[in-house]
Amino acid sequence: RRLTWTPAAGPGSGAPLPAAPDGNSARQPDGYLQPHGDGTFTRIADGQAEPFPVPRRQAGELRQLLGLRDTATALLEAEAASPDDTPELEQLRRELGRRYDAYVRAHGPVNRFSWRHTGRTDPGTGEEKLARIRPAQGGFRTDPFAPVVQALEEFDPVSQRAARAAIFTRRVVAPRNPRLGADTPADALAICLDLCGEVRLAGIARLLGVDEDQARRDLGTLVFELPGSGQLVPAAEYLSGNVRDKLKTAQEAAVDGPRFAVNAEELGKILPADLTPAEISARLGAAWIDASFVRQFLREILDDPGVKVEHPGGQVWTVKGNRHTVLATSTWGTSRYPAPHLAQAVLEQRRIEVRDKIGDDAWVLNMDDTLAAQEKAAELAERFSGWAWQDPARATELAAAYNEKLNSLVLRNYDDTELSLPGLALNFEPRPHQVAAVARIIHEPAVGLFHEVGAGKTAEMTMGAMELRRLGLARKPAIVVPNHMLEQFGREFLQLYPQARVMIAQREDLQASRRRLFVARCATGDWDAVILSRSALERIPMSAAAQQAYLNRELERMRQQIQRSREGDGLTVKRLEAALLRAEERLKAKLDAARDPGITFEATGIDYLFVDEAHGYKNLRTPSNIPDAA
Numbered sequence: 001r002r003l004t005w006t007p008a009a010g011p012g013s014g015a016p017l018p019a020a021p022d023g024n025s026a027r028q029p030d031g032y033l034q035p036h037g038d039g040t041f042t043r044i045a046d047g048q049a050e051p052f053p054v055p056r057r058q059a060g061e062l063r064q065l066l067g068l069r070d071t072a073t074a075l076l077e078a079e080a081a082s083p084d085d086t087p088e089l090e091q092l093r094r095e096l097g098r099r100y101d102a103y104v105r106a107h108g109p110v111n112r113f114s115w116r117h118t119g120r121t122d123p124g125t126g127e128e129k130l131a132r133i134r135p136a137q138g139g140f141r142t143d144p145f146a147p148v149v150q151a152l153e154e155f156d157p158v159s160q161r162a163a164r165a166a167i168f169t170r171r172v173v174a175p176r177n178p179r180l181g182a183d184t185p186a187d188a189l190a191i192c193l194d195l196c197g198e199v200r201l202a203g204i205a206r207l208l209g210v211d212e213d214q215a216r217r218d219l220g221t222l223v224f225e226l227p228g229s230g231q232l233v234p235a236a237e238y239l240s241g242n243v244r245d246k247l248k249t250a251q252e253a254a255v256d257g258p259r260f261a262v263n264a265e266e267l268g269k270i271l272p273a274d275l276t277p278a279e280i281s282a283r284l285g286a287a288w289i290d291a292s293f294v295r296q297f298l299r300e301i302l303d304d305p306g307v308k309v310e311h312p313g314g315q316v317w318t319v320k321g322n323r324h325t326v327l328a329t330s331t332w333g334t335s336r337y338p339a340p341h342l343a344q345a346v347l348e349q350r351r352i353e354v355r356d357k358i359g360d361d362a363w364v365l366n367m368d369d370t371l372a373a374q375e376k377a378a379e380l381a382e383r384f385s386g387w388a389w390q391d392p393a394r395a396t397e398l399a400a401a402y403n404e405k406l407n408s409l410v411l412r413n414y415d416d417t418e419l420s421l422p423g424l425a426l427n428f429e430p431r432p433h434q435v436a437a438v439a440r441i442i443h444e445p446a447v448g449l450f451h452e453v454g455a456g457k458t459a460e461m462t463m464g465a466m467e468l469r470r471l472g473l474a475r476k477p478a479i480v481v482p483n484h485m486l487e488q489f490g491r492e493f494l495q496l497y498p499q500a501r502v503m504i505a506q507r508e509d510l511q512a513s514r515r516r517l518f519v520a521r522c523a524t525g526d527w528d529a530v531i532l533s534r535s536a537l538e539r540i541p542m543s544a545a546a547q548q549a550y551l552n553r554e555l556e557r558m559r560q561q562i563q564r565s566r567e568g569d570g571l572t573v574k575r576l577e578a579a580l581l582r583a584e585e586r587l588k589a590k591l592d593a594a595r596d597p598g599i600t601f602e603a604t605g606i607d608y609l610f611v612d613e614a615h616g617y618k619n620l621r622t623p624s625n626i627p628d629a630a
Helices: 056-081 087-107 137-142 146-150 185-196 201-208 212-222 243-256 258-270 291-302 326-331 339-347 367-387 392-406 432-443 457-470 483-496 515-524 534-538 544-567 573-592
Strands: 004-006 017-019 033-035 041-045 048-051 114-121 128-133 153-156 161-164 223-225 232-234 308-313 316-320 355-358 362-365 477-481 502-505 529-533 608-611
Touching: 033 056, 033 137, 056 087, 056 137, 056 146, 087 161, 137 146, 146 483, 146 502, 153 483, 185 201, 185 212, 201 212, 212 223, 223 258, 243 258, 291 308, 291 316, 291 326, 291 339, 291 367, 308 544, 316 339, 316 573, 326 339, 339 367, 432 457, 457 477, 457 483, 457 529, 457 608, 477 483, 477 534, 483 502, 483 529, 502 515, 529 534, 544 573
Parallel strands: 477 529, 477 608, 502 529
Antiparallel strands: 033 041, 041 048, 114 128, 153 161, 223 232, 308 316, 355 362
């Protein structure tokens, strides 16, 4: 492995220290620390070694940590190189244990820290906030391989005690044995999906020892051809999602291509049964009910043929009608809240309140009138629920609309997925639900892991990130964790994948003076994963162009609603135009804020995000009329 041996220095370092080969600086990543025989240290920057000053009192500890780093990486490389337990492996394992014991005797656990009083109080608990103070360790944490050393122990932050990790006693890495054949088409397909993440007929044919035509016949309905593209997809993917749309497409394709008849046949078997009107609740304002039905309903119960109802999209509705009839002000509304206004409030799910003006600009809630209006609103909604199904033709039309829009999905099942998970530590055996979660991460664009505490979400995110990277589905996945979990997550990541190249970004790494360095290291490094604290992520802004593109998409929805309103009765145009103007002003103010163009999220190269404790982001802006939801 081209390792050279140099005399070790510092307490507890009596054995030689594995070091990087001479002239190999350019191959090491930026930030890599190197000890030298004269007691000095260098750090790699832009492919070149530069002096790295270390306080005299910390030099011995840093040299010990670098010895642990080099011994640990040498052991992992030796394990990955051969499936045999050679004398070299045992020697490296003993050397790693000796170095670790010497370090702990001299300094304590690698991951130790102390607490410092901040003088601030946590508003949630009323207790004083404490700050974690980590030892300097000669700047070792800046080394890109520092997480490898931190993962050598299982550290309890409460008791400040550490236990040796599995690497000290047994093999944690083994070379992968490729499967060169398969007994059945199902096995061949499973192997292909595990290796490539997609169906590749040539690879399946090679595993089965047949030509591609025979392999396709053998696969049968284990895979399906997509009409139009000709791409083969596994049955689990094809027979899930919006199967009603897929069935229509397959039936149309089967007219000209009889080979698609099997697609339509299999889709028909799993198509959800249509729900009947007795099984459907018709709610005023439901997304699947067209505005024409609401208009018909209000015209009938208010006996007002002039009622107009417009729904340009989203949560925006407009109702116009006679507000002064007995039906509008007494039967289905109140004098303070006539039925047309009440219907619009119900449709938009707005809070129904009646307020009285006191003075020039003060308003107070009129409880009696408010309760009266709310009672009329409940009666209006209840009447609509019954009216919707009274006419057989209308009931048939509404039920068809419901089934078309809301009863067409079949969920994909990942319970029987088999994954080999190359690179995963041998001492960790994922549970079936964890394997299913990783498969879902691989095959779906966005996934929520809503497990209970202790179900193993950390391992799922770790395995998911490594599989996305291996399959080429993500070039640089990042994991965002709560601030206090950063180092623990990094340790657990490398205990699961000992040879992974992980970059851990802390809050101080994104201070003004170091932000550019972080972005450069993240962008240029070949990282398997980047682990960010929540505070660190919030310090990396999106580029102005990306923000504008995102916000413009939001504004485009409003423009489309305005256009639809103009094509109808135009009842909502003015209201929407005012809302669009306000949104454009917010966009302009946001984009005019001072930004450093060299520090952007896009520049990091991160293209996939895992967010731990995602409920911390649940209060982001959500356009809605529902109280407390926006």
